[in-house]
Amino acid sequence: MSQLHIIDHPMIQHKLSIMRDIRTGAKDFRQLLTEISLLMGYEVTRDLPLEPVEIETPMCKTTARVISGKKLAIVPILRAGLGMVDGLLTLLPVAKVGHIGLYRDETTHLPVSYYCKMPSDICHRLVIVTDPMLATGGSSSDALTMLKKNYGCTQLRLMCLVAAPEGVKKLQKDHPDVDIYTAALDEELNSDAYILPGLGDAGDRIFGTK
Ligand code: PRP
Numbered sequence: 001m002s003q004l005h006i007i008d009h010p011m012i013q014h015k016l017s018i019m020r021d022i023r024t025g026a027k028d029f030r031q032l033l034t035e036i037s038l039l040m041g042y043e044v045t046r047d048l049p050l051e052p053v054e055i056e057t058p059m060c061k062t063t064a065r066v067i068s069g070k071k072l073a074i075v076p077i078l079r080a081g082l083g084m085v086d087g088l089l090t091l092l093p094v095a096k097v098g099h100i101g102l103y104r105d106e107t108t109h110l111p112v113s114y115y116c117k118m119p120s121d122i123c124h125r126l127v128i129v130t131d132p133m134l135a136t137g138g139s140s141s142d143a144l145t146m147l148k149k150n151y152g153c154t155q156l157r158l159m160c161l162v163a164a165p166e167g168v169k170k171l172q173k174d175h176p177d178v179d180i181y182t183a184a185l186d187e188e189l190n191s192d193a194y195i196l197p198g199l200g201d202a203g204d205r206i207f208g209t210k
């Protein structure tokens with residue numbers, strides 16, 4: 001069964017509350033999303049394996065520990081997932097980045113795929129899929145299915161910002177092998193499949209398109 005990790009660190013909660021506020025403009029919204037993504041990345045990578053390495057400090061020789069050659073990839077779901085990439089890359093500067101383009105049809109709320117470009121060796125990498133909003137779960141579930149079926153990925157994690165119970169349920173049913181990391185589990189979806197209380201349309205708030 002996939003684990004739901006709710007990262008309730010006070011700094012993340014504080015920044016998320018400012019993001020939710022309708023008065024927060026695109027510049028601050030983007031900056032806060034970048035900062036939260038870096039902080040969440042710390043938890044998403046908490047269990048990466050370490051290996052010993054012999055080094056010499058200015059004082060003596062010692063055995064230190066480094067990440068054991070684990071290769072990572074970050075895969076944002078366009079558009080809003082892009083807002084989480086820079087923060088993660090600050091933490092993981094050598095990670096490769098793939099892109100999946102999906103938008104939700106306004107009437108059916110079902111995801112429509114329009115773009116996909118992955119690093120050639122993505123099947124050997126631990127993949128962190130990013131999308132700030134997990135609403136019905138349709139977009140994230142389709143993105144994970146695509147990465148498994150079309151690219152052979154076997155190690156996947158989903159990093160979002162705000163999740164609805166409906167989305168978590170769908171993800172855990174469709175992808176029991178994929179852990180979900182979120183800063184908040186909100187109350188419900190409205191009749192347009194938007195998260196309540198949520199933060200509105202993440203893509204529009206990041207890019208100022210409304
Ligand atoms: C939003 C969001 C997710 C999706 C979540 O994208 O960024 O990708 O909706 O909804 P779901 O869980 O019900 O699938 P949107 O379709 O608005 O596209 P955009 O990021 O290009 O604005």
Ligand code: URA
Pocket residue numbers: 080133135193194195196198199200201202203
């Ligand atoms: N997509 C968003 O950007 N926000 C929601 O609340 C739901 C889907």
